[in-house]
Amino acid sequence: MIWRRAAAAGLVLVVAGCAGLGGGEDSYNIAGSSLAVQPYPTDYRGDLLAFMRTYINDLRGVRDAMVADPVERDVSGKRRYVACVRYTATGGGDAxxxxxxxxxxxxxxxxxxxxxxxxxxGASYAPFPEMEKLTR
Structure with missing residues (x-):
């Protein structure tokens, strides 16, 4: 009985986490942090590339990729570094x-x-050729 409750609770958490991925413009469901000052994401490009490799369905269609260096922003009442990325992709879908x-x-x-x-x-974009070269 306890396992079933835990499994049901886990399912709810997974669904809630996925629902927050796209995010609305007003609320982004941002987790708290134990750090008073957020450190600059030194490997932000690498982290972003690793995620985009799984996020984009057809990597062969990625063109005109641009990225902006991370800047601190207020995200749902919490200070976070935000790096913006812009690209075009063929193949449609959510990505x-x-x-x-x-x-x-x-x-x-x-x-x-x-x-x-x-x-x-106000993001200042620069070319992001590494993203255009992504493969699985």
Whole structure:
């Protein structure tokens, strides 16, 4: 009986976590941190590439990839580093391209927000050729 409750609770957590991935523009369901000051994500490009490798369905169709260096932003009342990425992709689906915000907690990638207009306002983009060369 206890195992069933735990399994049901785990399922709820998994579903809630997935529901928060895309994020609305008002609430991003950001986890707390034990660190008073957030460290700069030194390998933000590598972390982002590792995630995008699993996020994008057809990596062969990625073009015009751009990334902005992480900047500190207020995300749902918590200070986080946010790196914005913009790309086009053929193959459609949820990862069909556009502008996304990568949120970092404690110096590591935490989540990708699809509706990133507010978080990426004023971002200064630079070419991100490593993303265009991704393979599985």
């Amino acid at each position: 069909g391209g556009g502008e996304r915000a990568a949120i970092y907690r404690d110096g590591r990638f935490e989540r990708l927000v699809e509706k990133a207009r507010e978080l990426c306002a």
